[in-house]
Amino acid sequence: xxxxxxxxxxxxxxxxxxxxxxxxxxxxxxxxxxxxxxxxxxxxxxxxxxxxxxxxxxxxxxxxxxxxxxxxxxxxxxxxxxxxxxxxxxxxxxxxxxxxxxxxxxxxxxxxxxxxxxxxxxxxxxxxxxxxxxxxxxxxxxxxxxxxxxxxxxxxxxxxxxxxxxxxxxxxxxxxxxxxxxxxxxxxxxxxxxxxxxxxxxxxxxxxxxxxxxxxxxxxxxxxxxxxxxxx
Numbered sequence: 001x002x003x004x005x006x007x008x009x010x011x012x013x014x015x016x017x018x019x020x021x022x023x024x025x026x027x028x029x030x031x032x033x034x035x036x037x038x039x040x041x042x043x044x045x046x047x048x049x050x051x052x053x054x055x056x057x058x059x060x061x062x063x064x065x066x067x068x069x070x071x072x073x074x075x076x077x078x079x080x081x082x083x084x085x086x087x088x089x090x091x092x093x094x095x096x097x098x099x100x101x102x103x104x105x106x107x108x109x110x111x112x113x114x115x116x117x118x119x120x121x122x123x124x125x126x127x128x129x130x131x132x133x134x135x136x137x138x139x140x141x142x143x144x145x146x147x148x149x150x151x152x153x154x155x156x157x158x159x160x161x162x163x164x165x166x167x168x169x170x171x172x173x174x175x176x177x178x179x180x181x182x183x184x185x186x187x188x189x190x191x192x193x194x195x196x197x198x199x200x201x202x203x204x205x206x207x208x209x210x211x212x213x214x215x216x217x218x219x220x221x222x223x224x225x226x227x228x229x230x231x232x
Contacts, residue, residue: 003059003199006044006083007192010036010076011068011096012113012159017043018188020196021051027189036075044079055087060204062195064096064186066213067121067138068113073212080210090204092195095213099186100158101125101132102194108152110176112160112168115140120160120168121215122146131197140216143167148175157183 001022009016015032017040018025028047032039048054063080066073073096084091101109107127112120120143124135135149143164148154154172157180161168169176198204 002196004053004057005060005062005092005192005195005199006048006055006058007062007064007094007188007195008040008044008076008080009064009096009099009186009188009191010040010072011064011066012072012185013069014185014187015040015043016064016186016188016191017047018192019047019051019053020192021053025189025192026050027187029188034069034071036072040075040079044083055083055089058087058089060084060090060092060195060199061210062092062094062191062199063210064099064188064191065093065211066096067115067140067215068096068186077210077212081207084207084210089207090199091207091210092198092204093210093213094191094194094198095123095138096186096191097121097123097138097158098125098132098134099190099194100183101127102190103183103187104155104157104180106155106180108154110154110156110172111158112143112146112156112164114159114163115216118142119216120146120158120164122160124149124154132194138213138215144171146171148172153177155180159184 007018125132
C-alpha cells in the first residue's frame with residue numbers, strides 16, 4: 001500500500017491538488033491566476049472529503065516548492081507549514097520544475113518555465129527508471145542565452161517554451177529534438193508521485209523547514225529586505 005499523502009502545487013496560475021489514500025489517487029485543479037489564497041483551502045477540503053479522510057489520517061504533506069510564482073510558492077509553503085504542524089505531519093519538498101519533467105516521456109528533458117522579467121527558470125533532467133535525475137544546477141537565464149550541457153539532444157517542455165519558443169528554438173538549434181507543447185505547468189499528480197518515492201526513501205522535512213526553492217537570488221534578497229524594513 002502506498003503512503004497517504006496530500007500534494008499541493010500552486011507555483012503557477014494553476015492550483016493543483018492531489019491526494020493518495022493509499023490505494024488510489026485523486027486530483028482537483030482550477031486555473032486561479034493570482035487567487036490561490038482565496039480558494040486553495042476549499043479545494044483541499046473538497047479532496048479530503050471525497051476520500052473520507054482527515055489530515056490526521058495522512059502520512060505526510062507534499063508541496064511543489066518552486067521555483068515559480070513568488071506568491072504561489074509562498075502560499076503552498078505557508079499552507080503546508082500550518083496544516084502539517086497542526087496534524088503533526090512531515091513535509092516532502094518537490095521542485096516544481098522536476099514535476100514538469102516527470103510528466104514527459106523522454107530520456108533527456110529540459111524544462112523552461114516562464115520566470116517573468118524576460119527570463120526563464122531552466123532545469124535539465126535525465127530520466128532513469130522513472131526517476132528524473134537533475135543535470136547541473138537549476139538556473140534563471142535569458143531565453144536566448146541558455147547554457148546547454150554538452151553531448152545530448154533534449155526534449156523541451158514548460159511554460160517558457162510557450163512564451164519564448166522562437167528564442168529558445170534558436171538557442172538550442174539541433175540540440176532540441178522536440179517540444180512537448182502539452183506539458184506546460186507542474187501538476188500536483190506529478191508532485192504526488194515524486195513525493196511518494198521521496199517519503200519511502202526518508203526524504204522528509206519538519207513543517208518549519210517547508211521553505212521555497214529560490215533560484216533568483218534577487219528575489220530572496222528582496223524578501224529579506226522587506227522583512228527587515230517591517231521590523232524597523
